Amino acid sequence: MSGRRVVITGVASQWGAELARRLERDPSIEYLAGIDDAPPAVELERTDFIEADIRSPLLSRLLPGTGAETIVHCGIRWFPEPGKPSRVLHDVNVIGTLQLLAACERTETLRSLVVRGSAAIYGCEGPAPCFFTEEMARRLPLRTRFQRDASELEAYIDNFARRHAEIVCCILRYQPEIGPGLDSPLVRYLSLPVVPTQLGFDPRLQLVHVEDAAGALEAATRNPARGPVNVAPSGAISLSRILRLARRPFVPIPHPVFGPALERLGRRLGAGPLYGDGVRLLRYGRGVDNGRLRSDIGYEPRFDAVGAVRDFASATGSRRIGPSLHPGDLAGRLAGFGR
Amino acid sequence: MSAQPETESMRPPSAESVADFLRRMRVGIEDGLDPLTAAQRAATELPRTVRRALDRLSRRLQGEYYEDEWGFDEEFAEAVYPLFEFLYDVWWRVEVDDVRNVPSHGRALLVSNHAGSLFPFDASMILGAIMKEHPLPRWARFLVLDWAFVLPFISTFMKRVGGVPASTHNAARLLDQNELVMVFPEGAKGTGKQFSDRYRLQRFGRGGFVEVALRTGAPIVPVAVVGSEEIYPKLADARPLARLIGAPFAPVTPTFPWLGPLGLIPLPSKWRIAFCDPIDLSEHGPDAAADRRLLFDISEQVRETIQARLYESLVKRGSAFM
Numbered sequence: 001m002s003g004r005r006v007v008i009t010g011v012a013s014q015w016g017a018e019l020a021r022r023l024e025r026d027p028s029i030e031y032l033a034g035i036d037d038a039p040p041a042v043e044l045e046r047t048d049f050i051e052a053d054i055r056s057p058l059l060s061r062l063l064p065g066t067g068a069e070t071i072v073h074c075g076i077r078w079f080p081e082p083g084k085p086s087r088v089l090h091d092v093n094v095i096g097t098l099q100l101l102a103a104c105e106r107t108e109t110l111r112s113l114v115v116r117g118s119a120a121i122y123g124c125e126g127p128a129p130c131f132f133t134e135e136m137a138r139r140l141p142l143r144t145r146f147q148r149d150a151s152e153l154e155a156y157i158d159n160f161a162r163r164h165a166e167i168v169c170c171i172l173r174y175q176p177e178i179g180p181g182l183d184s185p186l187v188r189y190l191s192l193p194v195v196p197t198q199l200g201f202d203p204r205l206q207l208v209h210v211e212d213a214a215g216a217l218e219a220a221t222r223n224p225a226r227g228p229v230n231v232a233p234s235g236a237i238s239l240s241r242i243l244r245l246a247r248r249p250f251v252p253i254p255h256p257v258f259g260p261a262l263e264r265l266g267r268r269l270g271a272g273p274l275y276g277d278g279v280r281l282l283r284y285g286r287g288v289d290n291g292r293l294r295s296d297i298g299y300e301p302r303f304d305a306v307g308a309v310r311d312f313a314s315a316t317g318s319r320r321i322g323p324s325l326h327p328g329d330l331a332g333r334l335a336g337f338g339r
Numbered sequence: 340m341s342a343q344p345e346t347e348s349m350r351p352p353s354a355e356s357v358a359d360f361l362r363r364m365r366v367g368i369e370d371g372l373d374p375l376t377a378a379q380r381a382a383t384e385l386p387r388t389v390r391r392a393l394d395r396l397s398r399r400l401q402g403e404y405y406e407d408e409w410g411f412d413e414e415f416a417e418a419v420y421p422l423f424e425f426l427y428d429v430w431w432r433v434e435v436d437d438v439r440n441v442p443s444h445g446r447a448l449l450v451s452n453h454a455g456s457l458f459p460f461d462a463s464m465i466l467g468a469i470m471k472e473h474p475l476p477r478w479a480r481f482l483v484l485d486w487a488f489v490l491p492f493i494s495t496f497m498k499r500v501g502g503v504p505a506s507t508h509n510a511a512r513l514l515d516q517n518e519l520v521m522v523f524p525e526g527a528k529g530t531g532k533q534f535s536d537r538y539r540l541q542r543f544g545r546g547g548f549v550e551v552a553l554r555t556g557a558p559i560v561p562v563a564v565v566g567s568e569e570i571y572p573k574l575a576d577a578r579p580l581a582r583l584i585g586a587p588f589a590p591v592t593p594t595f596p597w598l599g600p601l602g603l604i605p606l607p608s609k610w611r612i613a614f615c616d617p618i619d620l621s622e623h624g625p626d627a628a629a630d631r632r633l634l635f636d637i638s639e640q641v642r643e644t645i646q647a648r649l650y651e652s653l654v655k656r657g658s659a660f661m
Contacts, residue, residue: 126494126504127485127505128506129509130512131509131512200494200495202410202498236408236410238410243402244400255491284488
């Protein structure tokens with residue numbers, strides 16, 4: 001990789017900013033630009049910040065001027081944020097991607113396009129295969145708005161890739177992230193003082209550690225593979241074990257009232273509603289196969305599914321104040337005393 | 340990994356040791372200790388089995404246990420094993436033929452007939468047969484009807500004891516991990532058949548199990564289970580109810596739903612499980628999986644093997660209940 005010119009859209013997002021920070025350290029990248037509608041929260045040294053809304057046709061005039069060889073699209077939003085209500089999400093995700101692709105058509109220097117997408121395209125069903133591989137997208141009905149959006153924007157990118165065989169289009173399908181210090185609805189859910197779960201369901205989950213999430217994005221930018229690539233840790237872990245490792249007491253509630261209850265509780269405790277397919281994810285879970293990430297992109301995740309949760313638990317557990325009254329500790333002290 | 344369930348630590352503590360514990364704890368509190376320290380001091384005198392059970396409980400509550408990527412939890416499976424052991428030994432008096440046909444290591448696909456309308460127990464009894472009678476016992480995984488994974492509790496239970504949703508992807512991945520996989524190609528057609536059709540094999544799906552076996556090079560072991568048909572004799576089907584709850588069928592048996600929850604108790608029929616000679620498919624190679632005709636030929640061969648063995652076992656068993 002020599003003399004690469006990289007443009008990151010959605011650079012104000014956590015992932016875009018982190019990618020820019022990592023690429024800045026690499027002297028072989030001669031030019032780095034970031035596009036977003038607000039400046040990134042972190043200080044970037046040599047990244048050109050271009051203020052533009054990804055939904056505007058202005059992008060088609062801006063992008064060719066940068067002479068970009070690689071475009072990394074981090075602007076897909078998974079959950080509403082202050083100032084970006086859920087109504088806007090569809091616009092940003094689908095129309096934004098369309099505008100970006102239109103701009104890519106005019107950028108003649110373009111060699112590769114990397115998109116940070118979502119594994120929501122596989123859907124969330126009880127009887128789903130335990131580990132989806134990349135060719136199994138859209139096998140199951142897409143039930144939530146976010147799942148349909150994920151599917152729609154991938155369809156546009158597929159179409160673009162078919163017409164431009166010379167451009168490597170890589171779609172990363174991310175499982176939800178977890179990590180100390182990460183601010184996402186799922187992490188806020190796991191940090192509730194008492195975590196509601198769905199009675200009788202214990203989903204298998206794969207949560208990507210923030211470090212692996214950023215690492216995979218960087219690896220894909222440097223070495224993109226054609227087509228979709230799942231980004232997930234190896235293995236899987238059930239929600240009940242996550243909560244036990246994180247020392248969170250949980251109350252099972254009947255699944256039909258889980259969604260509304262969480263919304264109420266979440267608003268009061270500042271956790272916010274779960275994004276996209278979160279409620280279904282916490283009922284049925286989802287597992288994907290990360291074989292392509294390891295072989296084609298060449299990125300080996302540092303944390304497996306259990307390791308990511310352990311790291312999260314050890315970082316959040318130290319914030320606890322007062323004596324630990326966890327039933328597991330009590331039983332352990334009784335069993336271990338005088339040995 | 341201990342294959343034999345560890346029943347010693349599961350036994351509840353005797354009344355004396357509990358009384359002893361409480362007495363010592365009271366002495367401790369009277370000495371001016373806080374309750375937690377008093378409990379700790381009293382616990383030092385507890386019998387070893389209780390301490391080990393407490394230790395295990397503590398590990399489980401802290402999430403320090405092993406479950407594999409499919410959600411299979413060996414400790415959980417061992418904990419529920421005694422219930423199935425009772426059904427196996429006392430209730431259904433299972434007899435087993437040729438259990439050595441199950442390979443003691445490496446991948447293999449067990450293909451069995453399927454019956455027992457309300458709750459098909461045949462998977463658990465085949466599992467029990469391998470765990471109890473095989474010289475090298477091992478846990479088998481089994482493919483479960485999709486519908487079970489939509490239901491609360493049942494989906495969680497199935498996952499923890501080694502069930503996965505019925506899909507060729509899951510079966511192929513499990514076999515690639517050198518597991519023992521159990522499939523029931525008749526599916527809901529097998530469990531939902533009328534009592535008058537008992538031990539008559541239904542259509543074997545689309546032959547997906549042969550495709551998986553060919554692709555992964557796993558031998559097929561046909562299994563014939565006799566006795567499962569009589570546990571819940573299905574006399575009629577409440578179709579509107581089935582449609583309402585999305586179930587493949589809603590059985591009416593002589594006791595269910597007439598006796599309410601009591602109707603869920605299976606009848607104590609006599610069981611006989613026969614493992615047939617393994618069918619080695621490695622000569623065909625993985626590319627043969629695309630050959631439809633070969634798939635149907637092998638599928639039919641397996642089906643006939645099981646059907647013949649069923650008749651043989653029925654004669655050997657004699658009376659259904661005595």
